[in-house]
Amino acid sequence: MSTLPRAPADGLHESASAPDFLTPATAPGSAGVVAPKDLRGVADLPTDERPVGAKQTAIYVYDMPVRAWHWVNALCIVVLAITGYLIANPPAAAPGEAFERSLMGNIRLIHFTAGQILAIALLARFVWMFFGNRYAHQLFCPPIWRRQWWAEVWFEAKWYAFLVRDPKKYIGHNPFAALMMFAFFVLPCVFMVLSGMALYSMGTGVDSWQHAAFGWMLTLFGNPMTLQTLHHLGMWVLVIFSILHIYAAIHEEMWSRQSMISTIVSGWRMFRDNAR
Amino acid sequence: MLARETFYDVIRRQGISRRSFAKFCTLTAASMGLGEAHAATIAHAMETKPRIPVLWLHGLECTCCSESFIRSAHPLVRDVVLSMISLDYNDTLMAAAGHQAEAILDEIREEYKGNYIAAVEGNPPLNEDGMYCISGGRPFVEKLKEVCGDAKAVISWGSCASWGCVQAARPNPTQATPVHKVITDKPVIKVPGCPPIAEVMTGVITYIVTFDRLPTLDAQGRPLMFYSQRVHDKCYRRPHFNAGQFAETFDDEGARKGYCLYKVGCRGPTTYNACSTVRWNEGVSFPIQSGHGCVGCSEDAFWDNGPFYDRLAKVGAFGIESNADRIGLAAAGVVTAGIAAHAALSAVKRMVHKPGVGAEDKNLASLDGEPK
Ligand code: HEM
Ligand code: HEM
Ligand code: SF4
Numbered sequence: 001m002s003t004l005p006r007a008p009a010d011g012l013h014e015s016a017s018a019p020d021f022l023t024p025a026t027a028p029g030s031a032g033v034v035a036p037k038d039l040r041g042v043a044d045l046p047t048d049e050r051p052v053g054a055k056q057t058a059i060y061v062y063d064m065p066v067r068a069w070h071w072v073n074a075l076c077i078v079v080l081a082i083t084g085y086l087i088a089n090p091p092a093a094a095p096g097e098a099f100e101r102s103l104m105g106n107i108r109l110i111h112f113t114a115g116q117i118l119a120i121a122l123l124a125r126f127v128w129m130f131f132g133n134r135y136a137h138q139l140f141c142p143p144i145w146r147r148q149w150w151a152e153v154w155f156e157a158k159w160y161a162f163l164v165r166d167p168k169k170y171i172g173h174n175p176f177a178a179l180m181m182f183a184f185f186v187l188p189c190v191f192m193v194l195s196g197m198a199l200y201s202m203g204t205g206v207d208s209w210q211h212a213a214f215g216w217m218l219t220l221f222g223n224p225m226t227l228q229t230l231h232h233l234g235m236w237v238l239v240i241f242s243i244l245h246i247y248a249a250i251h252e253e254m255w256s257r258q259s260m261i262s263t264i265v266s267g268w269r270m271f272r273d274n275a276r
Numbered sequence: 277m278l279a280r281e282t283f284y285d286v287i288r289r290q291g292i293s294r295r296s297f298a299k300f301c302t303l304t305a306a307s308m309g310l311g312e313a314h315a316a317t318i319a320h321a322m323e324t325k326p327r328i329p330v331l332w333l334h335g336l337e338c339t340c341c342s343e344s345f346i347r348s349a350h351p352l353v354r355d356v357v358l359s360m361i362s363l364d365y366n367d368t369l370m371a372a373a374g375h376q377a378e379a380i381l382d383e384i385r386e387e388y389k390g391n392y393i394a395a396v397e398g399n400p401p402l403n404e405d406g407m408y409c410i411s412g413g414r415p416f417v418e419k420l421k422e423v424c425g426d427a428k429a430v431i432s433w434g435s436c437a438s439w440g441c442v443q444a445a446r447p448n449p450t451q452a453t454p455v456h457k458v459i460t461d462k463p464v465i466k467v468p469g470c471p472p473i474a475e476v477m478t479g480v481i482t483y484i485v486t487f488d489r490l491p492t493l494d495a496q497g498r499p500l501m502f503y504s505q506r507v508h509d510k511c512y513r514r515p516h517f518n519a520g521q522f523a524e525t526f527d528d529e530g531a532r533k534g535y536c537l538y539k540v541g542c543r544g545p546t547t548y549n550a551c552s553t554v555r556w557n558e559g560v561s562f563p564i565q566s567g568h569g570c571v572g573c574s575e576d577a578f579w580d581n582g583p584f585y586d587r588l589a590k591v592g593a594f595g596i597e598s599n600a601d602r603i604g605l606a607a608a609g610v611v612t613a614g615i616a617a618h619a620a621l622s623a624v625k626r627m628v629h630k631p632g633v634g635a636e637d638k639n640l641a642s643l644d645g646e647p648k
Contacts, residue, residue, distance in 0.1 A: 088588070088601070090539065093520030095529075103520030162621060165629060202546070206494060206504045219496060223576045224546040229589040229600055236604025240611050247615045255622050 057271040059171055061135050061263060069125045070264055076118035077238055080192075083111035084235050112200060119193045135172040142175070142182045153179050167256045169271055177248065184241040188234050195231040199224070283322040283485065297322075307479050307554065308491075308501050321486035328485045329384050329392040331423055332366035335416045336409045336443050336452050337398025341434040342368055344471035347557060348478045367411070378412050381419075385426045393484060394427035396420065398436045400458055401443070401450035408450040417458065424459045429490055431465045431480065432456065435573060438466035438498075445579035456497065463490055466497040468549075470573035475554050476502045496576075498548065507544035507570045510552040513537065531567060541585035542569030549574040 062070070086107045093103040129137040143149045152168075156176030159167045168174070173181065198217035201210035202224060218224045253260040259270035287297055301322070302315040310317075334342075346369070365380050372380065384392055398416075401408035406415030424430050432455045435441040443452040456464040467480055480499055483491050491499040508514065516522070516536040523531035523540055536542070544552070547570050551562040563570055571584040582590030591600055 085601075090520055090522060092522060092524070092530075095521065095533070098515035098519040098521060101519045101521075105518040105520075107520075160618075162625060202506055203509075206500065215495065219576070223572075223578070223581070224548075225543060225572060225575060225581055225587075226577075226589050228546055229591065232588060232600040233591065233604065236600070236607060239604070240608050243608065243611055243615065247619070251619070251622060255626050 058268045060133075060267050061171060061269045062267045063133055063136070064267070065128050066125070066132060066136060067264060067267055069121055069128070072121050073118060073125070076114045076121065077242060079114040080111060080118065081235055081239055083107050083114065084232070087111060088232055115193070115196045115200070118189075119197065122189060122193060138172045138178055139181055140186060142178045149175055152176075169257050171269055180241075180244070184237060185245070188237045188241070192231065192234045192238065195227050195234065199228060199231060281327060282325060283327050286327060287322070304479060304482050307475055308483055318482070318486045321488070325486070325488065328428070328488075329388050330395050330481065330485075331381060331384055331392060331427070332395045332397065333416075333420060333423060334367055334411065335396065335398030335400050335420065335437070336450070337434070337436050339368055339397070340471040341397045341477070342366070344474045345477050346474075348474035381423060385423065389426050391428050392426075393429055393431060393481070394424045395431040395433055395481075396424070396437045396455050397433040399440060399444070399452050399454050401452045402458075403449070403451035420455070420458060424455075424462055427462060429463045429465060429484070430455060430459055431467060433467055433477065434472055435468045435470045435578070438468040439576040441470060442579050464497055465490060465493060465499060468498065468503075468574040470578075472574070473502075473550055473554050473556060476550055502550045502554075503548045503574070505548065505550075505553075507547045507549050507552045507564070511544055511564055512552065513564060526567070537564060537567075537569040538587065540569055541583070541587050543572035543575075543587055544570040545587070547572040547575050
């Protein structure tokens with residue numbers, strides 16, 4: 001071992017002593033061993049399927065519903081952050097008779113519409129985890145109980161901290177990204193939906209289904225005012241996630257060994273240096 | 277011995293006319309959202325049912341609930357409902373004092389066991405065995421437990437009894453505790469507000485004593501008939517909110533035009549209370565009508581949520597008090613700066629070493645077990 005830990009060339013971590021859940025599984029389209037469910041997509045190419053010598057390796061990772069969801073969700077987040085910020089810091093409408101304008105009303109309408117689209121899309125994305133390909137569940141189920149997975153998270157953290165020379169290759173999300181997505185996207189986003197619907201239920205009334213379903217959120221943190229404050233803070237969590245996420249996508253696209261942005265557009269993951 | 281008279285008996289004894297009584301019944305039915313037909317129900321109940329006594333206790337409080345109560349709009353309420361209650365026990369308003377007064381408590385508790393209402397203004401401090409509030413020569417918490425123990429139901433008057441209010445604000449040195457956390461085996465009706473609106477208070481009492489049942493409560497124990505909508509929902513400035521017309525300061529053109537007070541910190545959007553419908557002082561006005569934002573006095577922990585002129589709760593971290601946007605913006609700035617530095621370093625690293633180059637062969641070998 002050298003002092004700088006280094007990734008195996010293909011990044012799929014086969015080794016003589018690999019724990020059982022890292023045993024190679026099949027690449028899409030070939031029969032053979034399947035990686036344990038919780039680590040699928042992280043390490044699942046069998047040795048004999050390894051793309052050594054292949055001129056170009058492309059694996060279909062994000063199927064259409066996942067990609068469609070990604071962009072619908074991204075759009076909703078942008079719209080919600082902008083309208084949410086404006087709800088908190090509203091621009092002044094022109095004076096004059098109130099009924100003739102609805103500036104705040106429209107901002108809120110857009111916010112509530114985008115919010116409910118986001119909520120339904122998130123639910124659909126969750127359900128898709130059971131029907132999609134093996135990468136579809138990664139977003140929601142980081143295998144946090146696996147030691148080896150944390151080692152991979154640690155490795156990627158070191159890669160981002162310039163402590164390793166070569167990054168590994170991952171077919172699905174790299175474990176560090178998966179952890180970040182779960183902690184700073186999935187959880188906050190679920191919170192935003194629950195708190196947003198609860199705030200919304202104050203308007204629809206205590207006899208509405210929204211209040212029956214989400215009203216408990218209003219007092220979970222003491223009072224509705226605190227919930228509204230947390231809903232507001234949640235926006236900043238998601239904004240910061242988005243900034244980091246987009247940077248990480250560009251960073252990995254430019255400086256790592258696999259395609260990124262084209263992957264979330266077309267679904268295909270390319271491993272560039274396999275061509276050599 | 278206390279005679280078991282009806283409300284109507286008491287009312288007539290107080291010199292209230294039949295006509296005035298009928299008006300009261302109609303008004304009360306309307307304020308509870310019951311409609312005209314129920315005025316007769318109320319009248320009938322008051323004429324026939326034996327009066328349910330109310331014992332009104334005072335813990336750690338400022339008496340603003342009582343002050344509000346005696347300003348109730350209808351004279352009948354002021355004179356009769358109040359005197360009916362003070363006939364029994366209200367140590368601030370009753371004529372009796374000392375042992376004579378305290379004796380009434382025991383008398384009612386025996387005579388009407390399980391059939392009287394304990395109305396509590398203020399709350400018991402629990403620290404030092406309750407020594408921070410002495411009433412009748414002993415800790416208030418003892419008296420509270422005793423009187424509530426034999427009651428049919430308990431009413432928590434105001435934010436003190438309901439949530440804790442100012443004396444329970446952080447750091448709460450006396451450990452002032454809302455009534456429902458001390459009395460856990462009786463139904464507790466919360467009537468929050470600092471103080472609650474007079475008509476809301478009398479409405480709740482009248483409902484209980486005339487219909488002989490407790491009003492429908494929300495998940496937090498507040499009567500739905502008065503606390504099911506926010507101040508914002510029925511605020512007469514709401515059209516300006518919707519339009520986007522706001523007062524930016526308390527003395528600008530918008531404030532003079534009566535625009536929405538959202539941007540000067542109105543908490544109406546997160547406050548459940550009846551101020552914008554019932555209003556105050558015989559329906560004369562309410563804070564927003566007087567040009568001041570709602571401070572959210574009927575909501576839990578309103579003292580701990582920061583300045584009364586902020587719509588969002590203050591966000592405190594590491595001893596620094598700030599607001600959500602300032603914290604978020606600062607964090608986003610730090611992250612963006614970090615990204616710029618990281619990108620620059622990554623570019624330099626890339627110039628020195630291309631990822632994957634040269635690594636491949638060595639690692640391929642290692643796959644076979646033998647590192648090169
Ligand atoms: C996930 C992304 C979301 C973001 C970034 C976001 C952001 C915000 C922000 C910043 C506010 C202003 C809070 C304040 O200072 O008063 C707000 C208010 C609100 N949001 Fe969201 N929100 C999101 C999702 C949702 C969802 C899913 C709903 C559900 C319908 C929702 C409903 C509301 C409501 C009802 C308000 C209060 C509006 C008012 O009182 O006029 N939000 N949101
Ligand atoms: C220009 C904007 C964006 C770009 C270029 C972009 C790019 C990408 C890329 C390349 C991936 C795949 C990552 C991988 O393969 O490991 C991805 C996944 C993802 N992105 Fe974005 N993204 C953008 C905006 C957003 C926004 C605003 C959000 C939400 C805050 C978001 C949330 C996600 C999530 C949750 C995934 C995981 C998808 C899944 O596994 O289902 N993205 N994005
Ligand atoms: S003044 Fe307050 S309660 Fe009235 S509409 Fe504006 S924000 Fe709502």
